[in-house]
Amino acid sequence: MLKLYGFAVSNYFNMVRMTLAAKGLEFEVVKTFPNQNPDWTSMSPMGKVPCLETEHGCIAETHVILEYLDDQYPDKPILPGNSYDKARARQLMHSLELYLELPARRLFPGTLFGGQNDQLTIDEVKPVLEKGVRTINQLANCGPYLMGDTPLAPDYMALYILPLVQAVAKKTYGWDLLADIHGSAELLAALNSNEYAQQYSAESAAEMAEFVAGLSAK
Numbered sequence: 001m002l003k004l005y006g007f008a009v010s011n012y013f014n015m016v017r018m019t020l021a022a023k024g025l026e027f028e029v030v031k032t033f034p035n036q037n038p039d040w041t042s043m044s045p046m047g048k049v050p051c052l053e054t055e056h057g058c059i060a061e062t063h064v065i066l067e068y069l070d071d072q073y074p075d076k077p078i079l080p081g082n083s084y085d086k087a088r089a090r091q092l093m094h095s096l097e098l099y100l101e102l103p104a105r106r107l108f109p110g111t112l113f114g115g116q117n118d119q120l121t122i123d124e125v126k127p128v129l130e131k132g133v134r135t136i137n138q139l140a141n142c143g144p145y146l147m148g149d150t151p152l153a154p155d156y157m158a159l160y161i162l163p164l165v166q167a168v169a170k171k172t173y174g175w176d177l178l179a180d181i182h183g184s185a186e187l188l189a190a191l192n193s194n195e196y197a198q199q200y201s202a203e204s205a206a207e208m209a210e211f212v213a214g215l216s217a218k
């Protein structure tokens with residue numbers, strides 16, 4: 001059986017977990033926090049989560065895991081069938097990560113982890129997020145999902161990226177970023193009506209205290 005390594009607070013882990021559930025695949029979760037132990041880096045070279053253990057070996061990096069799952073288990077596809085639409089889906093996935101998730105992560109210390117962000121970082125991140133928002137609006141065709149009426153891989157990424165980026169933008173800039181992403185309220189409502197999304201969100205909330213305690217112990 002597929003084994004998914006990670007922990008419930010991790011948004012990347014949840015993107016993969018949600019995809020596995022949406023595709024109706026059986027999998028076992030092995031609770032794992034990122035670390036640099038050789039046993040773990042032999043499976044996930046950067047020491048990050050998630051990592052998927054398959055019958056062939058381990059795969060890390062969320063985009064790659066999602067693509068592998070769709071190639072290996074083509075039922076209930078999470079990427080469009082034709083090459084152009086598939087490329088557009090990938091463009092959305094990369095844009096969500098590169099221009100929203102990763103810049104917002106630079107502000108996690110001062111917004112989510114009880115530390116402080118320096119002004120240079122705050123000033124650098126804002127224009128990247130603004131262009132990221134413009135990019136998502138340009139690429140998406142919400143109805144209510146990012147590419148129409150069926151949830152696909154970009155949606156399972158957006159489900160975990162958008163609320164986090166919203167929280168960071170609100171706290172740092174007082175910016176209601178989601179209000180600037182057309183259709184985001186309908187998109188998130190549709191995605192959150194999924195029973196697995198609700199279950200994983202509850203598990204994430206329950207694990208948050210343990211995660212924060214682990215951070216402050218470092």
Ligand SMILES: N[C@@H](CCC(=O)N[C@@H](CS)C(=O)NCC(=O)O)C(=O)O
Nearest residue numbers: 010011012034048049050061062063
């Ligand atoms: N590029 C990776 C990013 C995964 C990632 O950053 N995961 C976080 C947890 S949400 C992590 O393992 N952080 C530990 C670290 O950066 O060393 C992916 O797509 O899976």
